[in-house]
Amino acid sequence: xxxxxxxxxxxxxxxxxxxxxxxxxxxxxxxxxxxxxxxxxxxxxxxxxxxxxxxxxxxxxxxxxxxxxxxxxxxxxxxxxxxxxxxxxxxxxxxxxxxxxxxxxxxxxxxxxxxxxxxxxxxxxxxxxxxxxxxxxxxxxxxxxxxxxxxxxxxxxxxxxxxxxxxxxxxxxxxxxxxxxxxxxxxxxxxxxxxxxxxxxxxxxxxxxxxxxxxxxxxxxxxxxxxxxxxxxxxxxxxxxxxxxxxxx
Amino acid sequence: xxxxxxxxxxxxxxxxxxxxxxxxxxxxxxxxxxxxxxxxxxxxxxxxxxxxxxxxxxxxxxxxxxxxxxxxxxxxxxxxxxxxxxxxxxxxxxxxxxxxxxxxxxxxxxxxxxxxxxxxxxxxxxxxxxxxxxxxxxxxxxxxxxxxxxxxxxxxxxxxxxxxxxxxxxxxxxxxxxxxxxxxxxxxxxxxxxxxxxxxxxxxxxxxxxxxxxxxxxxxxxxxxxxxxxxxxxxxxxxxxxxxx
Numbered sequence: 001x002x003x004x005x006x007x008x009x010x011x012x013x014x015x016x017x018x019x020x021x022x023x024x025x026x027x028x029x030x031x032x033x034x035x036x037x038x039x040x041x042x043x044x045x046x047x048x049x050x051x052x053x054x055x056x057x058x059x060x061x062x063x064x065x066x067x068x069x070x071x072x073x074x075x076x077x078x079x080x081x082x083x084x085x086x087x088x089x090x091x092x093x094x095x096x097x098x099x100x101x102x103x104x105x106x107x108x109x110x111x112x113x114x115x116x117x118x119x120x121x122x123x124x125x126x127x128x129x130x131x132x133x134x135x136x137x138x139x140x141x142x143x144x145x146x147x148x149x150x151x152x153x154x155x156x157x158x159x160x161x162x163x164x165x166x167x168x169x170x171x172x173x174x175x176x177x178x179x180x181x182x183x184x185x186x187x188x189x190x191x192x193x194x195x196x197x198x199x200x201x202x203x204x205x206x207x208x209x210x211x212x213x214x215x216x217x218x219x220x221x222x223x224x225x226x227x228x229x230x231x232x233x234x235x236x237x238x239x240x241x242x243x244x245x246x247x248x249x
Numbered sequence: 250x251x252x253x254x255x256x257x258x259x260x261x262x263x264x265x266x267x268x269x270x271x272x273x274x275x276x277x278x279x280x281x282x283x284x285x286x287x288x289x290x291x292x293x294x295x296x297x298x299x300x301x302x303x304x305x306x307x308x309x310x311x312x313x314x315x316x317x318x319x320x321x322x323x324x325x326x327x328x329x330x331x332x333x334x335x336x337x338x339x340x341x342x343x344x345x346x347x348x349x350x351x352x353x354x355x356x357x358x359x360x361x362x363x364x365x366x367x368x369x370x371x372x373x374x375x376x377x378x379x380x381x382x383x384x385x386x387x388x389x390x391x392x393x394x395x396x397x398x399x400x401x402x403x404x405x406x407x408x409x410x411x412x413x414x415x416x417x418x419x420x421x422x423x424x425x426x427x428x429x430x431x432x433x434x435x436x437x438x439x440x441x442x443x444x445x446x447x448x449x450x451x452x453x454x455x456x457x458x459x460x461x462x463x464x465x466x467x468x469x470x471x472x473x474x475x476x477x478x479x480x481x482x483x484x485x486x487x488x489x490x491x492x493x494x
Contacts, residue, residue, distance in 0.1 A: 192380065
């Protein structure tokens with residue numbers, strides 16, 4: 001009677017503790033991304049701030065440049081400076097909630113790959129940037145842009161924007177994760193991210209200026225798409241290789 | 250590793266090579282047909298730029314080693330490499346600016362891709378020390394600095410490609426021009442100067458490593474002799490600290 005009862009008890013210490021169920025990357029990314037978007041939808045913080053900032057910056061440009069309308073390389077420059085500076089706001093907020101509310105510690109306890117957080121944060125930031133551009137580009141066209149580009153030109157601009165957003169999202173995730181650990185977070189983000197993003201600005205601004213010329217837009221040069229693609233690839237690989245080291249302990 | 254050994258020999262070799270390179274540059278190399286005497290700054294400016302960039306990349310390589318081994322000594326190597334490259338980088342920007350004024354009449358020329366790329370790289374690395382300084386936890390500081398050093402090291406070539414694509418080719422591209430590049434009589438002083446600058450970098454790097462290591466050892470000895478309380482704790486600093494055990 002007692003022998004069979006003690007049998008399982010004696011083997012229990014030898015048996016390994018139940019394996020923590022490993023959460024596949026895709027599931028983890030989906031959960032984290034849902035959290036990211038739910039937070040922003042319930043208490044909108046980053047996107048409205050970025051959108052409002054971009055419109056304000058356009059107004060500032062109107063007065064600083066003393067122009068009612070812009071076109072060509074000036075228009076391209078105004079658009080990209082506005083988008084880039086607005087993106088800085090999103091980057092410096094990216095990890096703040098997780099850092100302050102213990103989300104990072106919770107994530108580290110979960111049996112999953114840390115890359116999941118990188119992917120979720122980068123995709124989340126990418127979505128925020130797209131949302132920003134949905135507001136900022138029409139506002140720019142309405143407030144400052146002189147020529148009215150064709151639908152085709154806007155489509156080409158959208159391709160440029162998406163490729164540039166991918167680069168900004170990857171660099172932003174890396175820089176945001178570094179900056180959130182420093183005492184001077186909001187100072188470090190623009191200082192570090194702006195030089196890193198100069199290749200993006202070069203390619204995006206050069207690519208955009210023929211699209212917004214006064215006498216009808218010329219085609220987009222494909223080589224700028226290649227530069228942006230190369231940039232996204234290099235920083236994608238770098239972020240993948242280095243992100244694990246940024247969220248230890 | 251003992252960084253303090255053979256420092257005297259290294260210093261003398263640096264001094265001799267630099268002196269010989271400058272002597273050759275001034276008295277042996279022919280006067281440039283277009284730019285005249287001002288072209289002599291080339292023998293300082295270009296080797297300095299090459300060595301500074303290599304130093305940045307080398308800092309990145311040491312940072313990779315640091316992340317792989319978690320050994321604080323690689324962090325110190327990476328820190329000293331980047332720190333010295335920043336000093337050389339300031340020199341590159343100043344000499345480049347002087348050269349631009351002499352040959353194009355402006356202190357700063359935007360359509361000169363190499364100098365512009367260098368400025369961007371310099372501005373990026375200028376955030377290295379503030380970033381280190383604002384992370385208090387020593388282990389975290391080292392880890393984050395390494396991640397930054399690797400990212401920035403990989404950024405250097407990418408940035409050069411992007412800036413070069415964006416601008417006209419006005420920089421004197423001494424090695425890639427169709428008419429054969431640098432004349433033979435200019436090559437010897439140039440390569441000697443490059444060697445001298447490399448030696449200078451290595452010498453300074455070893456001096457600083459030796460100094461930092463010695464201070465750490467001294468602290469450890471003091472702590473052993475007089476007890477932990479007798480040695481004041483290290484204040485907040487951007488410099489990496491070696492384990493004082």
